[in-house]
Amino acid sequence: MKKVVVIGATGTLGRAITTELKLRHEVIEVGTTRGAHRVDSTNPESIEQLFREIGKVDAIVTATGKVHFGPLPDMTVEQFWVGLRDKLMGQINVVLLGQQYLNDGGSFTLTSGIVGDEPIREGANATTVNMALEGFVRGSAIELPRGIRINLVSPTVLEESMDAYAPYFRGFEPVSAARAALAYSRSVEGAQTGRVYRVGY
Amino acid sequence: MKKVVVIGATGTLGRAITTELKLRHEVIEVGTTRGAHRVDSTNPESIEQLFREIGKVDAIVTATGKVHFGPLPDMTVEQFWVGLRDKLMGQINVVLLGQQYLNDGGSFTLTSGIVGDEPIREGANATTVNMALEGFVRGSAIELPRGIRINLVSPTVLEESMDAYAPYFRGFEPVSAARAALAYSRSVEGAQTGRVYRVGY
Numbered sequence: 001m002k003k004v005v006v007i008g009a010t011g012t013l014g015r016a017i018t019t020e021l022k023l024r025h026e027v028i029e030v031g032t033t034r035g036a037h038r039v040d041s042t043n044p045e046s047i048e049q050l051f052r053e054i055g056k057v058d059a060i061v062t063a064t065g066k067v068h069f070g071p072l073p074d075m076t077v078e079q080f081w082v083g084l085r086d087k088l089m090g091q092i093n094v095v096l097l098g099q100q101y102l103n104d105g106g107s108f109t110l111t112s113g114i115v116g117d118e119p120i121r122e123g124a125n126a127t128t129v130n131m132a133l134e135g136f137v138r139g140s141a142i143e144l145p146r147g148i149r150i151n152l153v154s155p156t157v158l159e160e161s162m163d164a165y166a167p168y169f170r171g172f173e174p175v176s177a178a179r180a181a182l183a184y185s186r187s188v189e190g191a192q193t194g195r196v197y198r199v200g201y
Numbered sequence: 202m203k204k205v206v207v208i209g210a211t212g213t214l215g216r217a218i219t220t221e222l223k224l225r226h227e228v229i230e231v232g233t234t235r236g237a238h239r240v241d242s243t244n245p246e247s248i249e250q251l252f253r254e255i256g257k258v259d260a261i262v263t264a265t266g267k268v269h270f271g272p273l274p275d276m277t278v279e280q281f282w283v284g285l286r287d288k289l290m291g292q293i294n295v296v297l298l299g300q301q302y303l304n305d306g307g308s309f310t311l312t313s314g315i316v317g318d319e320p321i322r323e324g325a326n327a328t329t330v331n332m333a334l335e336g337f338v339r340g341s342a343i344e345l346p347r348g349i350r351i352n353l354v355s356p357t358v359l360e361e362s363m364d365a366y367a368p369y370f371r372g373f374e375p376v377s378a379a380r381a382a383l384a385y386s387r388s389v390e391g392a393q394t395g396r397v398y399r400v401g402y
Contacts, residue, residue: 044278071344072340073344073345073346076297077245077290077293084289084290088333089281089285092278092281093278096277096278097278115340119340121343124337124340124341125340126340127339127340128333128336128337128340129333131335131337131339132289132330132332133329135328135330135331136325136328136329138320138328139273139316139326139327139328139329140273140325142320142322143272143322143323143325144273144274
């Protein structure tokens with residue numbers, strides 16, 4: 001039984017991850033706007049405060065972050081920054097600041113998404129951010145100290161999100177959040193590092 | 202004969218790109234701190250001003266950008282931002298703002314580097330940025346209008362840079378800047394889009 005923090009625990013995917021991990025672990029659920037523990041992962045101060053509250057843990061999972069969707073010909077520099085600040089640095093901040101709060105042999109598991117591998121219309125910001133996360137996991141896996149591992153989960157579109165996203169994902173086969181959540185157990189309980197677990201594609 | 206802008210023309214790679222492209226094209230050389238035309242590509246205003254000066258072109262090449270090198274356990278959030286602001290957004294800014302200054306059928310060619318594929322010690326920021334650029338090219342290639350193409354050149358370490366970088370690149374086989382520069386001709390004069398041209402690995 002490990003002590004696991006799930007950041008973004010109140011989202012569609014986060015709830016499924018929490019359900020999956022709670023079968024065998026102590027899970028501290030952290031929301032961005034809801035729940036007993038909250039963090040704004042775009043704000044380093046807020047992350048520091050969270051970890052000072054909860055102390056050392058065995059695994060840190062992040063399933064947060066927004067990106068900007070919109071047509072490239074009209075995309076502004078400021079719109080492009082949205083995904084970098086939020087989904088990208090929101091997760092990287094947690095690693096940079098959280099590494100000292102991980103026990104030896106602990107793990108990070110971050111979240112990207114299929115749009116990194118399979119670009120869609122209006123998705124240039126998402127493809128950039130998801131590939132950046134893959135790069136971060138690849139680069140940091142060889143440097144994390146004390147046997148700390150880091151992996152990335154890249155799910156295809158979720159069944160639960162198809163109402164909102166179907167027009168962007170015609171012909172994509174969605175997976176349930178519960179199925180995507182299995183990959184987080186593989187990362188948290190497995191021995192691999194620097195891996196991208198692609199789910200449903 | 203095309204009208205080509207090379208941003209970062211005064212660097213080691215930029216000089217070689219300019220030499221290569223000048224064999225067959227009109228090249229406008231743009232430096233960051235030197236030369237007749239200058240741009241700070243991290244500053245959207247500066248990019249706008251550059252393109253207002255030089256007007257419409259057939260190809261835009263970028264070979265600029267710094268990243269932060271340093272050990273991951275000590276890396277600060279602010280240090281991580283260096284590569285995102287400079288090498289990543291410095292090139293993406295040029296695409297977002299420069300697309301309207303490209304003639305129909307024009308092209309962008311951006312620059313990443315081998316550390317995206319082959320992580321090295323102290324290179325997590327570089328791996329992240331280089332993979333993000335790959336994502337941006339992949340995502341934007343399917344959306345650019347009017348037959349505009351976009352490709353990425355990812356060279357291994359340059360012979361000319363080995364004095365400074367050799368300790369980070371033990372066992373890597375460097376290539377000359379002149380050889381890396383050939384890939385820019387492939388991108389500018391070829392017909393492909395969304396490609397990553399890996400040079401020397």
